[in-house]
Amino acid sequence: MALHVMDEANRCLQCKVPQCQKGCPIHTNIPVAIRLLKENKLNEAGKMLFENNPLTTVCSLVCNHEKQCEGHCVLGRKGAPVHFSTIENYISTTFAEQMTAGPAPSNGMKVAIIGSGPAGLTIAIILQRYGYNVTIFEGKDKIGGVLRYGIPEFRLPKSVLDDIQYRHLELKGIKIRPNTLIGGAIGIEDLFRDGYKAIFVGTGVWKPNSLHIKGETFGNVHFGINYLNNPDSYRLGNRVIVIGAGNAAMDVARTAIRKGSHDLTCFSITKEVAASHYEFSYAQLEGVKFEYNKKPVEITDDGVYSGILLKMKTAALQILMELTLSIQQTVLLSQSVRDL
Numbered sequence: 001m002a003l004h005v006m007d008e009a010n011r012c013l014q015c016k017v018p019q020c021q022k023g024c025p026i027h028t029n030i031p032v033a034i035r036l037l038k039e040n041k042l043n044e045a046g047k048m049l050f051e052n053n054p055l056t057t058v059c060s061l062v063c064n065h066e067k068q069c070e071g072h073c074v075l076g077r078k079g080a081p082v083h084f085s086t087i088e089n090y091i092s093t094t095f096a097e098q099m100t101a102g103p104a105p106s107n108g109m110k111v112a113i114i115g116s117g118p119a120g121l122t123i124a125i126i127l128q129r130y131g132y133n134v135t136i137f138e139g140k141d142k143i144g145g146v147l148r149y150g151i152p153e154f155r156l157p158k159s160v161l162d163d164i165q166y167r168h169l170e171l172k173g174i175k176i177r178p179n180t181l182i183g184g185a186i187g188i189e190d191l192f193r194d195g196y197k198a199i200f201v202g203t204g205v206w207k208p209n210s211l212h213i214k215g216e217t218f219g220n221v222h223f224g225i226n227y228l229n230n231p232d233s234y235r236l237g238n239r240v241i242v243i244g245a246g247n248a249a250m251d252v253a254r255t256a257i258r259k260g261s262h263d264l265t266c267f268s269i270t271k272e273v274a275a276s277h278y279e280f281s282y283a284q285l286e287g288v289k290f291e292y293n294k295k296p297v298e299i300t301d302d303g304v305y306s307g308i309l310l311k312m313k314t315a316a317l318q319i320l321m322e323l324t325l326s327i328q329q330t331v332l333l334s335q336s337v338r339d340l
């Protein structure tokens, strides 16, 4: 691992105008992180990454690097880009082990964070640095939002989130109220009554979109986001269709394969997949099959009727031909969870 990390670091050209940094949505100073690593200043590099992005350990694993930093690296124009995700993961996980600093001096002001997904966690950690007295209210039993209840363990181990909870929340004095849905027993007005000066609402988007086709309510049909929430509560059987071919659909398909479904096909409505090349290639490697230009029109107890989509000028103007029934036990609707 270390050798590989240094090999990657040594390939970096230290560009004066780093395209990798431009491609990063939070402008991580990639050449400087790499330079510090090469100068054996691992702690400085780690500190810089965490100050810029409190979720650097998470982002090093699950950002869409091939579209962002690595997709913009100049070396990628003629060959392989510098794999900064590997470098970032090494620096941030190594440095994280050493983060034991206590809370910042209090400024006497309370803030409430509703929701502990990546948005809520980031805001909570940043506000704490300025001395705010932060309390997180989370409807579920554990922090993380989609990071814990959507992204599967094989892509983002739950231990990474547990570590964030310990080092960035508990050690820093951030309080957490799990199993507390704001809008239930406690409302926004109660928070203001109790002296919170500001409230950040980071509740995410959890409602699955439906396809609005016949059969969606049948017992063999499940929403992908619900499935990922707790795959072990489902008995999918061996033969499964996943409707959708984006990154979230890859998570659904790859999870179902790991849970024992062997005959699994993803339907893409276009002639290609929306998923990143990386996710798509892993899904293929693991045995997921793909069918293209497939427009589902009805779900039955036996599977999905779909047409081959010849043209799609608009959502309303679609030309279909050759309606076929694909016989499968279970249908997972995965177009209905959001992809970035």
Ligand SMILES: Cc1cc2nc3c(=O)[nH]c(=O)nc-3n(C[C@H](O)[C@H](O)[C@H](O)COP(=O)(O)OP(=O)(O)OC[C@H]3O[C@@H](n4cnc5c(N)ncnc54)[C@H](O)[C@@H]3O)c2cc1C
Pocket (backbone or CB within 6 Å): 062, 063, 064, 114, 115, 116, 117, 118, 119, 120, 137, 138, 139, 140, 143, 144, 145, 146, 147, 150, 151, 180, 181, 182, 183, 202, 203, 204, 205, 206, 225, 228, 247, 248, 251, 337, 338, 339, 340
């Ligand atoms: C399957 C899947 C895979 C994904 N993979 C990636 C990926 O690899 N890379 C990437 O960059 N993005 C990915 N995304 C997108 C990414 O997860 C989301 O953009 C991100 O989670 C949004 O963060 P958030 O904090 O706004 O919301 P969420 O992560 O949805 O968190 C919201 C939190 O608020 C809580 N909450 C809701 N209502 C209340 C309430 N009333 N009171 C208290 N708490 C409440 C919820 O329980 C939840 O914990 C993926 C999304 C899905 C669905």
Ligand code: SF4
Pocket (backbone or CB within 6 Å): 011, 012, 013, 014, 015, 018, 019, 020, 021, 030, 031, 072, 073, 074, 075, 082, 084
């Ligand atoms: S674009 Fe690539 S080579 Fe240039 S600084 Fe960034 S990682 Fe290094």
